Amino acid sequence: MKVCKFGGTSVASAQQIKKVASIIQADPARRIVVVSAPGKRFSGDTKVTDLLIRLATAALSGEPVQHALQSVIDRYAEIADELGLERDIIDIIRADLSSRLRADPGQHDLYIDSIKAAGEDNSAKLIAAYFTSIGLTAEYVNPAKGGLFVNEPPDRAQALPESYELLSALADKPVITVFPGFFGYTKGGMLRTFDRGGSDITGSILAAAVKAELYENFTDVDCVFAANPQVVENPVEIEQMTYREMRELSYAGFAVLHDEALMPVFRASVPLCIRNTNNPSAPGTMIVAERSSSSRPVTGISADSGFSTLYVSKYLMNREVGFGRKLLQILEDEEISYEHIPSGIDNLSVILRSHQLDTEKEARIVERVKRELQADDVHIRNDFSMIVLVGEGMNNHKGLTARASAAFARTDVNIEMINQGSSEVSLVFGILKADEEKILNELYQEFFAPALIR
């Protein structure tokens, strides 16, 4: 059994949904289909989810909702018409949205969540109706009925362990299940959405629950590339990589799949395939627990900007038991998580994501570190990027650091930070953001370009 997830662009129009149906028909093992809300059909188009946010905002501010409501219904109606469906599916969607709008808006967040989730929920109802209309035995399954239960607020929504047992029953259904992505319910019946990588998470949970042979994640790209194709010209396609490699790549800039969506299939050892709805014959990128070895030590190179460095120096710092712990406590008090802590003898730097900082926080942190830790020098610098070389078995290739740092030397890009030593599958370089494109291209040439002079 395979679980297939289709993203927003894959279900954005009747034409796209027909592709989805063809994909399902092409392989009888594709028994569970997780769908997103209709996404953009063209550049500049508005996603249904954004139309729904407008609708919820209008309702909450007491404005008339008719116009915003109609724009949502129109999107579904256009798809339904082109698919040749009866208009009763639109009546169902209209009734569903009206019912959500009438709910108690006491807790604004939950009210907005409920209306946003209508995008996926009605997408699943419509697609199930279409599947049935073309002769596929398909059934829409609501997450509450299927058993996708989540924890209570205020912690971010995560599937409860018991959900996996409940959802495993989907494996026994004699029909194709069409399941909306992006949300679940608390045991008390409250709808909650997954905050990041929504529908990917639902697909991953279902694939883990039914112990699928494969989780196919259909997007609008053929595969994962070894480097960002917007920076590197014609990067090679990654045919196969491990969960760890995907996770390390997604950490710094590879937005293909959010790491939280990787966890359920990783824990259940279900292989995952990134595929293209628009080119289903392309083999895609397989993500597996263990892969066959490759001649290349590096599988992919990611780059991500938006990092800052908190630098702290104090003479004889390394004699003070507790110095690092107290420093991290100050960051924790400001609810800041950090990425790396390179350290010298009398100094250390904390590398963190800049979005967690603002001018006031920076001033408070610098002041507290100076006062409470009596540091000699404390300052924060912004505009750093991280470049991450990722590859299983990287530490068997002893010359890898030499090759990477030679690439830095050739481009005259300064290495602000190196972090090697804990992960066996990645090597992290900190650089100035301004150098990002230059070094990404040079590293790509070093590790992926066919050997010419070298």
Add this chain to the structure above:
Amino acid sequence: MKVCKFGGTSVASAQQIKKVASIIQADPARRIVVVSAPGKRFSGDTKVTDLLIRLATAALSGEPVQHALQSVIDRYAEIADELGLERDIIDIIRADLSSRLRADPGQHDLYIDSIKAAGEDNSAKLIAAYFTSIGLTAEYVNPAKGGLFVNEPPDRAQALPESYELLSALADKPVITVFPGFFGYTKGGMLRTFDRGGSDITGSILAAAVKAELYENFTDVDCVFAANPQVVENPVEIEQMTYREMRELSYAGFAVLHDEALMPVFRASVPLCIRNTNNPSAPGTMIVAERSSSSRPVTGISADSGFSTLYVSKYLMNREVGFGRKLLQILEDEEISYEHIPSGIDNLSVILRSHQLDTEKEARIVERVKRELQADDVHIRNDFSMIVLVGEGMNNHKGLTARASAAFARTDVNIEMINQGSSEVSLVFGILKADEEKILNELYQEFFAPALIR
């Protein structure tokens, strides 16, 4: 004015003390002399300090002390005789030791401290007497009289800030001051010794207090070498380096001067010179705040063994605010300080000095990290070494990391850890201890050997 400190081998015999006197006579700026206890005269000899520890141990266990006491007096008497001094100096030393032995042994540590310090104290009295006998105007100054006051136990002994003001009066004395190293007194009159780098610390405090033009630290080597001469054949001599360079080198294996002894002169910007009592015409190694630039990016390469790694991995670790802080808290509860924390995405390693661990502590730490932090994998590995490349302005030499890692690749030595990014003057590599000599030689060749084929 110059402050000169003479180590144990420099005052081990009459012959050596004559060299000390010649050095003082050679430069009228040498007005303050700090001395150690007589050290070893030859391999296999016993230092006076060790004789005194035997004496204290005997006294504390209620055994007869006569034999141990006589062996101490004999050492001083032999020196005094060869220097042609009157026997009254030996009477003074004998009375001093007897008085210390009669003290209340209530607090064993302080009793032992007092007897150990007799080594330096009587060395200073004897050398002052010798200086006077050859026509130098010299005076022994006791630390209590001079103003070298230290803090109360249980914190390790450190000079009180007011000591610097009090000791500055030594600058105005019209005689050569001979001052015993290694100890000071609390305001209540209790003698306390400096635990590491004893006499070097005293010299540094005095040099800072009198704002000396130079602190000359006389030892038995001509200079500091760029790498350990027991591993690298004929390493180059370091003519000049900065405090920061010395400190980073002493961190990992350069035992020339303990970092605590560097602090007072560093804070007061007094330059320091490492010189050889047995070869006073050699220029030695100058340690200064800022040095003239050199063509070499690396000033010295140190290597030190005895490191362990605590490895911790947990899926989605970097999402947990507080993970690192809680881990460091567990180490702090075990009174363990750490050196570096290289980190991957879902894992981190804490590198620490192995002497802080034992089997029980290791088991407790691993168990607590697993249980309290719910880590997926936790283990401790031993037998690591740190190799540190040190050089001011190192980060202006962009190809340095490339050269160093190419040296690793040539020797097939695996880089277990790299730490670059906080200190501007050092680059730290973690390796297996077994690889230490091989890579130290290769790195020395890379950065110090004259270019031949390269």
